[in-house]
Amino acid sequence: MKRNPVMLGLALTVVAFATAVSLGWLPMYPARADTTPAPAAVTAIANASRGTPLQSLLATPQARSYQQRQRFHNEARDFFRDASSLGPVERERRAQTLQRQIDGYEQARELSAGESLMLRIGLIQATVADPARQKAMVQQLAQRYRADAQRREQQWADRQQHDPRFQSYKQREQIVVAEVMAMQSIPSGLTRNEYLRQRLQAERERIYR
Numbered sequence: 001m002k003r004n005p006v007m008l009g010l011a012l013t014v015v016a017f018a019t020a021v022s023l024g025w026l027p028m029y030p031a032r033a034d035t036t037p038a039p040a041a042v043t044a045i046a047n048a049s050r051g052t053p054l055q056s057l058l059a060t061p062q063a064r065s066y067q068q069r070q071r072f073h074n075e076a077r078d079f080f081r082d083a084s085s086l087g088p089v090e091r092e093r094r095a096q097t098l099q100r101q102i103d104g105y106e107q108a109r110e111l112s113a114g115e116s117l118m119l120r121i122g123l124i125q126a127t128v129a130d131p132a133r134q135k136a137m138v139q140q141l142a143q144r145y146r147a148d149a150q151r152r153e154q155q156w157a158d159r160q161q162h163d164p165r166f167q168s169y170k171q172r173e174q175i176v177v178a179e180v181m182a183m184q185s186i187p188s189g190l191t192r193n194e195y196l197r198q199r200l201q202a203e204r205e206r207i208y209r
Contacts, residue, residue: 069105069110072101072105075094075098076098076119076122079094079095079098079126080122080125080126083095083126083127084126091126091127092127095123095126095127098119098123099120099123102116102119102120113148117141117142117145121138121141124137124138124141165207165208168207169203169204169207169208172203172207173200173203176199176203177196177200179199180192180195180196180199183195
């Protein structure tokens with residue numbers, strides 16, 4: 001069965017984190033926040049170039065959401081940078097705040113599972129001193145994300161099974177594969193696999209358009 005590439009990518013990300021932890025390496029949060037503008041921010045910049053007042057642009061929900069998210073990433077970066085120098089109470093307070101923010105962004109699907117996983121691993125690193133306990137907690141976290149990825153992939157597969165377009169594609173796939181494998185020569189100087197990929201891509205585009 002065709003696998004959801006997004007779910008497969010998440011599963012591989014979780015496995016990679018779990019493997020890294022088993023080798024004793026814990027990835028820290030990046031040194032700087034991602035400053036790539038969101039699509040809404042790009043639109044706002046374009047509007048500004050056409051004379052839209054900047055104050056009006058900054059007051060839009062999209063702009064406020066973008067600014068809040070940038071502030072969140074900056075606060076996370078600062079916390080992970082300064083955590084070792086903070087007192088226990090302040091460190092725990094800021095970690096709990098970040099934990100709630102991660103929960104909210106993840107539930108709103110404004111953070112990918114991979115981003116959330118890395119942030120949560122960073123919080124464990126910053127707040128748990130015992131390396132053995134760190135490792136156990138990260139492994140447990142990775143198992144949770146891996147199970148969630150598998151659950152989502154199964155849900156996607158179940159939906160595909162009830163999608164008439166998917167069923168139509170699978171029928172055509174068998175026919176196309178049989179045709180290409182029976183060909184004595186492949187056109188355009190392509191290899192058999194390259195030609196098969198082109199034919200199947202054309203079938204997907206025709207059925208799902």
